[in-house]
Amino acid sequence: DALWVALTAPALAWRRLVDGVSEHTIPAPVLLPATHAADRAIRRAALRIAREARRHAGSELAEAAILRFVALLLGLQAVFDPLIRRCPGRTLGQRRGVFMRLQRVCHHMASSSDLDPGIAGFARVANYSPCHFIRTFNAVYGKTPHAVLIEQRLERALRLVNDTELSIAEVAHASGFEDRCAFARSFKRQFGQTATAVRERRLAE
Numbered sequence: 001d002a003l004w005v006a007l008t009a010p011a012l013a014w015r016r017l018v019d020g021v022s023e024h025t026i027p028a029p030v031l032l033p034a035t036h037a038a039d040r041a042i043r044r045a046a047l048r049i050a051r052e053a054r055r056h057a058g059s060e061l062a063e064a065a066i067l068r069f070v071a072l073l074l075g076l077q078a079v080f081d082p083l084i085r086r087c088p089g090r091t092l093g094q095r096r097g098v099f100m101r102l103q104r105v106c107h108h109m110a111s112s113s114d115l116d117p118g119i120a121g122f123a124r125v126a127n128y129s130p131c132h133f134i135r136t137f138n139a140v141y142g143k144t145p146h147a148v149l150i151e152q153r154l155e156r157a158l159r160l161v162n163d164t165e166l167s168i169a170e171v172a173h174a175s176g177f178e179d180r181c182a183f184a185r186s187f188k189r190q191f192g193q194t195a196t197a198v199r200e201r202r203l204a205e
Contacts, residue, residue: 005038005046007069021071027093033103035110036076045069086140101126102140105133109145109152114176119145153177154190161195162202168195 009017011029018030038046045068052062080099087102089095105125117124122145123133137145157175160166169180172195177183187195 007046007049017066017070018074021067022074027091027096029096029100031073032077032080032096032100033107034077034080035107036073042069042072042076045072083140088136088139098136099140101128102137105137105145106148106152109149114153114156114174116149116176150186151190154187157183157187157195158191158198161199168199171195 014030015028018026036042045065048065049062049069052059052065056062084092084095084099087095087098089098105122108122108125119130119134123130126133126137128136134145137143137148141148143151153175157171157177160171160174161168164171166174172180172183175183177186184194191198
């Protein structure tokens with residue numbers, strides 16, 4: 001029932017493990033920073049690593065458990081492949097580097113969705129000029145940075161509606177919406193029903 005699991009290893013260890021399960025050589029860094037939802041298979045694989053490491057540390061069984069987990073992790077990261085292909089760059093390594101810059105911005109949006117540093121602020125996070133940032137972001141994600149920020153705010157609002165007792169006005173403010181009417185319109189457009197209706201349904205369950 002953990003909310004998150006962290007597996008740490010030196011970069012060279014990750015390289016060896018990834019090379020052991022991937023058909024292609026993946027340019028460094030071999031894993032891209034991301035938040036993934038863990039399905040049943042990857043949760044079971046993580047538990048298997050813990051058990052084998054405790055019982056047979058360094059054994060073939062422990063190694064097999066780790067390789068299984070890494071294979072599943074690469075499967076999760078494969079969702080980024082179409083986005084990486086849209087990134088500018090002559091080589092895969094360069095395109096992955098661009099994608100990492102943009103992902104840094106997306107993570108910043110997710111963790112600080114109630115704040116809005118503006119395009120100039122987001123561009124600084126990606127280490128780009130504002131014009132180059134907007135052009136690259138649109139080309140890769142097919143959306144403007146502002147549209148992604150609004151999506152992040154609405155996802156935060158949905159979590160707050162479902163998981164807290166904050167009033168709808170407080171949810172709107174905590175999610176970065178200063179205008180409650182704009183929040184109500186955006187929420188209904190995104191989720192097909194009002195925040196009040198979502199809460200009432202949760203309370204009725």
